[in-house]
Amino acid sequence: MIDVLIIGSGGAGLTAALAAxxxxxxxxxxxxxxxxxxxxxxxxxxxxxxxxxxxxxxxDSHIADTVKSAKGxxxxxxxxxxxxxAPGTIAWLERLGVPFSRLDNGKSGTQTIAQRQMGGAxxxxxxxxxxxxxxxxxxxxxxxxLKEEIDFLDEHYLLNLVTNEGTVKGATFLDIxxxxxxxxxxxxxxxxxxGYGALYHGFTTNAYGSTGDGVAAVLRxxxxxxxxxxxxxxxxxxxxxxxLVSESAxxxxxxxxxxxxxxxxxxxxxxxEVARAIFSQIQEGQRVFxxxxxxxxxxxxxxxxQEVELxxxxxxxxPAKELIPIQPVAHYxxxxxxxxxxxxxxxxxxxxxxxxxxxxxxxxxNRLGGNSLLEITAFGKLAGEHAYQYALDASSxxxxxxxxxxxxEAIEALYTQKAGVNFYPYREKLGNLFYNKVGxxxxxxxxxxxxxxxxxxxxxxxxxxISDKSRSNNQNLIDFLEFQNALILAPMIITSAIARDESRxxxxxxxxxxxxxxxxxxxxxxxxxxxxxx
Amino acid sequence: MQIKxxxxxxxxxxxxxxxxxxxxxxxxxxxxxxxxxxxxTFSAGCRASVCGTCAVRVNGRExxxxxxxxxxxxxxEPLQYHPVLRxxxxxxxxxxxxxxxxxxxxxxxxxASLTHRDEKLSERQTDCILCDSCYSACPVYAVNPDFLGxxxxxxxxxxxTDKRESNAKNIIDNVQSNGVxxxxxxxxxxxxxPKSIDPKMDITMLRGLSVQExxxxxxxxxxSFGTPDFGGGGFGFDPNAGF
Numbered sequence: 001m002i003d004v005l006i007i008g009s010g011g012a013g014l015t016a017a018l019a020a021x022x023x024x025x026x027x028x029x030x031x032x033x034x035x036x037x038x039x040x041x042x043x044x045x046x047x048x049x050x051x052x053x054x055x056x057x058x059x060d061s062h063i064a065d066t067v068k069s070a071k072g073x074x075x076x077x078x079x080x081x082x083x084x085x086a087p088g089t090i091a092w093l094e095r096l097g098v099p100f101s102r103l104d105n106g107k108s109g110t111q112t113i114a115q116r117q118m119g120g121a122x123x124x125x126x127x128x129x130x131x132x133x134x135x136x137x138x139x140x141x142x143x144x145x146l147k148e149e150i151d152f153l154d155e156h157y158l159l160n161l162v163t164n165e166g167t168v169k170g171a172t173f174l175d176i177x178x179x180x181x182x183x184x185x186x187x188x189x190x191x192x193x194x195g196y197g198a199l200y201h202g203f204t205t206n207a208y209g210s211t212g213d214g215v216a217a218v219l220r221x222x223x224x225x226x227x228x229x230x231x232x233x234x235x236x237x238x239x240x241x242x243x244l245v246s247e248s249a250x251x252x253x254x255x256x257x258x259x260x261x262x263x264x265x266x267x268x269x270x271x272x273e274v275a276r277a278i279f280s281q282i283q284e285g286q287r288v289f290x291x292x293x294x295x296x297x298x299x300x301x302x303x304x305x306q307e308v309e310l311x312x313x314x315x316x317x318x319p320a321k322e323l324i325p326i327q328p329v330a331h332y333x334x335x336x337x338x339x340x341x342x343x344x345x346x347x348x349x350x351x352x353x354x355x356x357x358x359x360x361x362x363x364x365x366n367r368l369g370g371n372s373l374l375e376i377t378a379f380g381k382l383a384g385e386h387a388y389q390y391a392l393d394a395s396s397x398x399x400x401x402x403x404x405x406x407x408x409e410a411i412e413a414l415y416t417q418k419a420g421v422n423f424y425p426y427r428e429k430l431g432n433l434f435y436n437k438v439g440x441x442x443x444x445x446x447x448x449x450x451x452x453x454x455x456x457x458x459x460x461x462x463x464x465x466i467s468d469k470s471r472s473n474n475q476n477l478i479d480f481l482e483f484q485n486a487l488i489l490a491p492m493i494i495t496s497a498i499a500r501d502e503s504r505x506x507x508x509x510x511x512x513x514x515x516x517x518x519x520x521x522x523x524x525x526x527x528x529x530x531x532x533x534x
Numbered sequence: 535m536q537i538k539x540x541x542x543x544x545x546x547x548x549x550x551x552x553x554x555x556x557x558x559x560x561x562x563x564x565x566x567x568x569x570x571x572x573x574x575t576f577s578a579g580c581r582a583s584v585c586g587t588c589a590v591r592v593n594g595r596e597x598x599x600x601x602x603x604x605x606x607x608x609x610x611e612p613l614q615y616h617p618v619l620r621x622x623x624x625x626x627x628x629x630x631x632x633x634x635x636x637x638x639x640x641x642x643x644x645x646a647s648l649t650h651r652d653e654k655l656s657e658r659q660t661d662c663i664l665c666d667s668c669y670s671a672c673p674v675y676a677v678n679p680d681f682l683g684x685x686x687x688x689x690x691x692x693x694x695t696d697k698r699e700s701n702a703k704n705i706i707d708n709v710q711s712n713g714v715x716x717x718x719x720x721x722x723x724x725x726x727x728p729k730s731i732d733p734k735m736d737i738t739m740l741r742g743l744s745v746q747e748x749x750x751x752x753x754x755x756x757x758s759f760g761t762p763d764f765g766g767g768g769f770g771f772d773p774n775a776g777f
Contacts, residue, residue: 033579033587034626036664041585097640097696099660101653108647129660135584136660143639143689146630154627177619207580243582310582313601314558424568468573473620476572 001398002026003391004384005186007158007171007214010038011134011373012355013192014141015380016387017150020190025388030153030173030184032209032478035142039194039207039356040376043134044246044306045118046126047377048370049086053103054115057123059083066371069120069270070364071505072520073227078341079362082371085378090127093377098140100129116303117251118369120270126370131246131306134373156182157478158193158213159411161221161351162403168351169399171217172407176478179471181411183404187391188350190383191218191337192376195356197231199486199493200330201431203439205237205244209482214357216485218337219492223347224526226359227335228489229496232367232506233440234331235274236290241314242329245307247271247369249292252303257323258286272366272506275328279440282327289323296320328440332356332372334363334506335496338524343383347526350390354383361522365505414477419465426457426464427483430490438494443510447498454490461487496523535606537562539574542621547609550574559610560588560599563622576622583728586663589613589670590622596667596726613670615679626666632682637708638689646697659692659736661729668723668733680712684723684733687713691736694743706740706747714740715751 004020006013009031021027029035050062062083067074087110094100094110101114115124129136145152155176162170162183170185196212197204204210215225235256236245250256250267256274257263258281265277278288292300297320300308304319311319337353338346339360345351354360355376362375437450461484468476500523502516503509535554538547550566557565563576579587581600588599591611599622616624646652668684675681682690690709694702714737723733741751 033577034629034664037579037585037587039580041663042580042582094698095640095643097643097693097698099653099656099692099696102648102650104649104651106647109645112648114650130657132584132661135663139660139662139664143633143693146634147637147639152630207585208578241581306584313583422568422572424572428568466572468575470573470575470620473575473623475575475577475623476567 001396002028002186004188004190004387005030005170005184006190006192007031008192008194008355008357009035009152010192010194010355010376011040011138011141012376012380012383013190014138014145015377016190016192016354016384017145018141018148019381019384020388021148021150023385023388025391028151028153028184030156030158032155032157032176032213034154035145035152036139038138039210040138041135042205042207042244043373044131044244045248045251046116046128046133046370047090047137047373048118048121048125048368049090049127049374050083050123050125051087051090051110051113051115051127052123053105053111053113054124057125059086061122062086062125065120065122066362066368069366069368069505071366071515073361073364073504073522075341075361078360082362082374082378086374089374089378089381093137093140096140096144098129098137100127116248117268118247119250119268119274120368121370126248126251128248131248131304137373137377157481158217159407160403161189161217161348162399163221163348164399166222166347167349172404174411174481176474177472179474181404181408183401185398187394187396188352188387190387191345191351191353191357192355192380192383193357195333195336196486196489197330197333199430199489200434201427203242203431203435204330205234205242206330211482211485212333212357212489213482213485214353215336216488218345218348218351218353219488219527221348222527223345223351224338224524225336225492226338226522226524227496228492228525229500229507229523230334230365230505231330231493232271232332232334233275233328235271235278235328236326237329237331238310238314239325239327243310243314244331245290245311245324245326246304249290249304249307253295254290254292257289257291260286270366270368272508275440276508278326278328288326290326291323292319293321293323330435332367334365334367335359342386343379344386350394352383352387354379365507414466414480415469417465419467421460421463422467423464423480423483426460427486430454430457430486434490438497441508441510442497444498447494451491451494451498454487454494458487492525496525499523535604537604537606537608537610539621540611542618552604556603558600559590559592559597559602559604562604563599575620584663586665589665589667591670596670598665598728601728613666615670615672615675616666629664629666629669629685632686633689635708636682636686636690636713637705638686638693640693640696640699641704642701643698644700648697652697655695656692658731659688662688662731663729665728667726667728671722671726673720673722674716674718678712678716681716682709682713684737687717687740688731688733688736691740694740702743703747706744706749709740710744710749714744715753
């Protein structure tokens with residue numbers, strides 16, 4: 001039996017794997033794609049650490065900025081832990097060989113790492129690697145995992161956690177290649193499966209795979225989720241493709257302008273405020289653009305090469321000469337699996353969660369740019385260490401294959417069941433519904449509408465199924481399982497949003513435009529009794 | 535418009551009809567899967583050319599499906615030299631094997647004084663998204679399946695140039711067998727890289743570093759100098775290329 005099973009092979013999962021292995025654990029990493037395919041590859045802008053390499057900065061300012069943006073919903077001890085560990089985490093990544101962008105200051109080590117300003121930050125604090133920061137950190141972590149001989153189980157889709165009396169014993173997976181349902185036993189489990197932004201299908205910067213599979217699995221296994229209503233909308237996604245234009249474009253001096261060419265917001269405010277300002281312009285019938293022309297072609301190619309390429313490809317505009325049409329879309333899910341300060345999941349012993357899927361309460365109601373790459377690496381390390389500590393004392397009593405049998409039967413049922421209704425249009429419908437009714441500006445009437453529509457969709461789900469009956473490499477099946485998870489999470493998000501009759505951070509509700517002191521608390525949801533979602 | 539996609543089950547090109555208009559190939563594939571044929575299988579991730587998942591061949595050339603705009607009559611096929619798992623989806627596990635063999639990571643890390651210029655030395659190489667396009671375009675694989683391949687060598691080179699590596703010879707040692715000398719410098723990898731990386735140049739640079747470490751082209755000694763030798767390829771080029 002392995003000590004630590006890590007589910008999810010993005011930045012958080014790889015960091016946890018390296019930390020657990022370093023501590024002495026036997027480790028396996030299971031992911032539904034390949035490690036370097038993860039959402040982490042898309043993080044562009046940077047990773048915060050108060051190094052003070054460019055101007056004055058200190059850890060207390062980093063903490064203060066983070067706490068302020070969280071709007072009263074963070075755990076200050078965890079924010080302190082993260083910010084204090086930021087310089088050390090950068091130093092660790094530096095030792096692994098992350099190719100950060102550099103300054104010419106004659107110094108050495110992390111002191112030569114360039115830093116840029118991100119929204120809501122009081123200093124140039126984000127360490128970056130052009131606009132490929134996530135990609136370059138992810139690949140360096142992967143290279144190091146190969147060096148450390150970490151075991152990878154690629155193309156393993158998480159079905160369920162295996163638990164016994166509230167203690168995790170492993171997890172079941174669909175081996176996508178063979179179609180086989182497998183049970184993997186472990187003394188402890190780390191969930192690092194990423195966020196649920198892909199629920200906003202068509203209106204998200206996220207990859208197709210960010211479907212919250214781990215969050216849904218935790219709910220099914222009796223664990224708790226929290227703050228699900230807090231979904232960050234990134235102010236600047238390309239208008240027609242929802243592809244991200246990094247906040248660093250504004251950090252480097254880009255302006256937001258409306259059709260009349262007027263600036264209407266301080267571009268360096270936190271994302272929630274900027275997104276709402278853009279949204280209100282759009283509601284007034286204005287188109288909104290990002291203007292980076294004044295930065296000049298050379299600087300753009302130096303600082304934002306990826307953006308330039310994506311704008312040309314998807315919007316047919318050259319940012320050096322033309323305005324970039326943008327709109328805010330879903331970008332990051334602050335809420336997720338409810339964990340304690342040791343990152344252990346509430347309700348499931350021995351199960352830990354880290355990264356965007358977990359709610360360790362460092363982002364609160366609104367995440368600052370540059371804090372997510374920090375979160376996955378700083379807390380990924382902690383998760384790996386804590387999971388191994390737990391594993392040392394955990395029972396290695398094997399569990400029976402009840403869960404595996406149950407899951408195999410459920411999958412088998414999908415093969416025999418007739419797929420009367422095509423679920424793909426509903427996936428799109430759900431994305432539209434969420435963008436329009438559970439979006440940047442919410443109100444109770446629309447939220448109730450959305451809840452009704454989701455209920456109808458859940459009812460309709462019984463008629464849906466897979467029309468591809470292949471046993472192996474069945475992406476139609478995976479898409480459907482992901483959609484089922486989306487339909488589990490959708491009502492969690494809506495009901496949490498309905499319950500929060502106030503406006504706080506990314507959650508903004510018409511009729512309740514102010515923060516309500518009485519609601520300065522977390523929304524926690526837990527299913528009373530384990531039920532299947534069929 | 536119509537495009538043709540190679541289906542693995544029948545080993546034939548199946549025609550699909552798409553609405554007119556310029557869209558990325560990935561959107562076209564999704565459209566087909568969602569509305570016409572749920573069995574059509576392909577891999578996709580970020581939609582933004584950075585996760586490396588969706589590389590395929592279009593009319594015989596490697597492209598990222600999310601970055602290629604579909605044209606009428608396009609023929610879509612899976613990457614070459616990868617076991618096809620289903621339709622356009624291939625097994626990319628060889629990537630891990632070649633990276634492991636080339637030991638493309640920092641071996642012995644030391645603190646260094648890095649500058650903007652140092653950053654530039656490996657900037658392109660670290661843009662690699664492991665999409666496997668270069669690997670698919672590399673003709674060496676037709677004759678030598680054990681070749682380390684373009685991206686593994688680019689990555690090895692990237693770490694040898696890193697001032698934080700105090701023992702670059704380790705990496706050089708590990709790219710000699712089925713490595714730098716087996717490349718024929720045809721440049722196909724460079725031509726297809728969606729991130730404008732130049733693995734051919736990286737391999738050339740690795741050859742230079744290898745020579746500095748005392749290695750030489752292993753086919754050099756068996757090379758005939760008296761008469762034209764069109765069989766050896768020992769000088770790193772195929773004299774028949776282009777004919």
